[in-house]
Amino acid sequence: MSHSLPRKTANANLAATMIKQLQKRNMEGYYCATAKEAVDLALSLMPEGASITWGGSMTIQECGLMDAVRSANYELIDRATANTPEESRALYGRMVCADYFLMSTNAISMDGELVNIDGNANRVACLCCGPANVIVIAGMNKVAPDLQSAVLRARNVAAPTNTVRLDRKTPCAVTGRCSDCYSPDCICSQIVITRRSSIPNRIKVILVDEELGY
Numbered sequence: 001m002s003h004s005l006p007r008k009t010a011n012a013n014l015a016a017t018m019i020k021q022l023q024k025r026n027m028e029g030y031y032c033a034t035a036k037e038a039v040d041l042a043l044s045l046m047p048e049g050a051s052i053t054w055g056g057s058m059t060i061q062e063c064g065l066m067d068a069v070r071s072a073n074y075e076l077i078d079r080a081t082a083n084t085p086e087e088s089r090a091l092y093g094r095m096v097c098a099d100y101f102l103m104s105t106n107a108i109s110m111d112g113e114l115v116n117i118d119g120n121a122n123r124v125a126c127l128c129c130g131p132a133n134v135i136v137i138a139g140m141n142k143v144a145p146d147l148q149s150a151v152l153r154a155r156n157v158a159a160p161t162n163t164v165r166l167d168r169k170t171p172c173a174v175t176g177r178c179s180d181c182y183s184p185d186c187i188c189s190q191i192v193i194t195r196r197s198s199i200p201n202r203i204k205v206i207l208v209d210e211e212l213g214y
């Protein structure tokens with residue numbers, strides 16, 4: 001989506017502010033005007049031969065990062081290749097030891113806090129601990145003014161859209177808003193706020209001035 005010049009400038013200013021906030025939280029922030037720039041930047045951060053894995057994310061597909069890593073010289077650890085629960089468990093063991101974990105975020109506050117909701121928790125677990133580096137690609141549509149609005153965004157925008165995408169039988173898939181359910185199909189087992197990283201710059205957040213993901 002192309003923005004007007006004042007909108008682009010405002011987003012660039014906001015991203016610069018957020019990068020400073022991320023720095024205080026031991027996270028490294030970047031800003032790219034386009035998805036293409038974001039993909040090139042992410043590739044430049046990951047040395048050839050590195051092992052790469054990823055969490056479920058529309059953003060990393062939409063922006064072209066998945067196509068790019070698949071056609072580059074990396075060791076890919078793809079949980080979709082598991083055929084049995086045993087293989088899935090073994091692959092997960094390799095995922096947590098990967099050099100790079102790719103994901104987006106369900107929301108990010110203007111103060112730099114990441115908010116992520118997960119049903120099985122593999123994605124948020126890898127965000128919290130395991131892979132040596134985490135690269136988060138986030139369209140500016142994921143930015144919320146403060147932490148409370150970021151949680152509301154994750155619960156009332158990201159999660160209801162994902163339940164529709166995944167064809168889950170949940171109240172939000174019908175009403176479009178969170179009803180704080182405990183349905184068997186609920187995708188909200190974990191709601192994780194990443195306030196800071198204990199390892200400096202392990203988490204790299206690439207803000208992109210495009211609408212990406214939900």
Ligand code: SF4
Nearest residue numbers: 159172178179181188
């Ligand atoms: S808690 Fe239930 S209703 Fe709320 S967003 Fe998650 S799945 Fe939907």
